[in-house]
Amino acid sequence: MIDRRKFILSSALTGVAGMFSSKMFARDREELIDVKDKPIVISTWDAGIAANKAAWEVLNAKGRALDAVEKGVMVTESSQNCCVGLGANPDRDGFVTLDASIMDENFNCGSVAFLERIKHPISVARRVMEKTPHVMLVGVGAQAFAIAEGFPLEEQKLSAEAEKNYTEWLKKSEYKPPAINVEKTNNHGPFAPAKLESGEWNHDTIGMIAMDASGSLSGSCTTSGAGFKMRGRVGDSPIIGSGLYVDNEVGACVATGQGEDVIRVAGSHSVVEMMRQGLSPEAACKKIIERIAKIKKEKAKDIQVAFIALNKAGQYGAYALHPGFEFALRNKDNEKLIKSKSLFKV
């Protein structure tokens, strides 16, 4: 029987020695997490709940974290809502272009970018990792590879929501990432949560990181990118080290939000490096969010960026620039959405 006692802490513990002790202090969460609390999976936004369910089936059956993070985000890619996958918000020319990346516990990684008419970019990214000498394939090359690997070429079919959003967007044809320092809004700008007709909220990206029963970490990220982006625009999600990074000795991180600003600080890799220096996942995410805010100065109020991270001891955390970001957790005892802390307050 796993000892699941949790201790509220009044003092902080930092440092690499502490980091790898058998019981871990999540400094900012003031909570002790038992390293035996694996497997565990976390993913971005509320779509993460359904995605985690699929990942959990793999993890709970003692499957590999890599399989879990692929299966998990495939749920979101299939969902045909306005935000991830083939029914997503298109670019400004009306085409849905998809980016995805995946990384395992041995620094193996694969990604695709600017991929059109393929339902599961995450699985193509995995094939790039496993079947080619490369890390990244883009555009028509990525699509040709996918077809050669047996992925069907689908017809683009915008969801009703995406169709509506695009028609609305065409009226002004302005590319303007919205200020989203508010709780959920129905602003359909590039990174704002969108309210679906079903009443659910959704997003254009899902990122997931997991630790399996053997303690191995893996991560995945898949997105339609920024709605109404310039044709050919690629964000952080398929860029290893920006949208996603996994170092099995230390931890894993995945990003969401304005990709351009994640890329300029090599966001996910930077968070992992902070964890290597002994910071808790939440503190590591916060450090890089602060770095982005410092770089952006005044403009930080106009963008949203968030990271989620998991360290080698199964300790997790997140941090966002603005309120409104949440992430989904699944482990043996929990299936829940957690509100992230943020640098700007409501």
Ligand code: SD4
């Ligand atoms: C991108 N980071 O393409 C993605 C978008 C995103 O929630 O995460 N949206 O820049």
